[in-house]
Amino acid sequence: MEYKDYYKILGVDRDADDATIKRAYRKLARKYHPDVSNEDDAAEKFREANEAYEVLKDPEKRAAYDQLGRGGSARQDSAGGFQPPPGWDSNFEFRGGGYTGADAGDFSDFFESLFGRGGFRAAGGRGPGASAGGSMRGQDQTARIALDLEDAFQGGQKMISLRVPETDEHGRVVNRERTVRVNIPKGVRAGQQLRLTGQGMPGLGGGEAGDLYLEIEFRPHPLFRLDDRNLMLELPVAPWEAALGATVKTPTPAGPVDLKIPARSNSGRRLRLKGRGMPGKTPGDLIATLKIVLPEHLDDETRALYERLARESDFNPRKKLGV
């Protein structure tokens, strides 16, 4: 078991007063709250800060913890890890009421070996003004999942990893990595939710389990941008295709299709391919925005053609600007 330096975790001195500890904890909690932070290990850092604060905010637990760290009374176990000395806590009495806001079920083995498991609350019993007692339906759970556009376009099975709180054999709530195989309905949109009935928190006293809600978001796609049901595409065209009109190949998630570009199409012109967007009861459209691009290198022949055009054309694109 690894010794945890709770002072280091909160970034405070060993003689820090309660106000300093509270301030340091609150700062970390805001920074690493899993709903707020975008960092990969936010959940772990948030859990560590909670554990450290649970001990350091309580004068009894803090005194016991301090005694443990002093004068080498702690010893190494055979694996080189940490072992509390026997009878280290003889002068302290930990009461169940010591556990407050934090989700103590989630704390480390180190914490558990020092302070035990007293006061853990069962699943479904936490939150502002939570109710308790009798048979109770388990709480629902929510998670956000990122899909590729193709997943939603075609629908079908997808493996999804979730971090979900679950109740273990001791009735504690622990965060577990859970991989499930889910049938993604065709045409699901960003911001929509999928409900998996009975996959939420287990019920209490024979109550039924809650549901799991998956909120959908999409990873950015290299070609298409989603606008509700519509797929937006920037379609490069040659100057002569834009001027003379042409039928060009256009990518869609279902494979390339032919798109007719009308003559005299300017850059930025939007062409709609009806029903080629996201599938659904009312399928979306694919909207291609034209972008006139030049060849990267002008060979002599092309250059000569452009030079002739420049000589013979009297077109002034800046007429409206008065120049």
Next chain:
Amino acid sequence: MQDTRYTLTCEIVEHGETLTLAQLCRSCGVHAEWITLLVEHGVLEPVSPNERQWRFAAAHLPRVHTARRLAQDLELNASGIALALELMDEIRTLRGRLAAQEARDEQR
């Protein structure tokens, strides 16, 4: 934990789907008074304005779950939750735009 022996079927939460106040409370494990507080602060808007028959869009459920976690973990009050959620929405939108822009730039 691997749980992939069978495929879980799911249903899309439809646009018009609603929950009663009691269902919402059960889903999130909170008291009705707390939901009332969220409504008063504009975090949550009931579909029907009559408090006795309040119904909430099922699509707002994750928002209430997040609000509950913020209240519990960061000791935020209702106006703090309202502000945090608004800013988080904005950040998500901006991050989405940034990621899309970066994806387009990489293509070029």
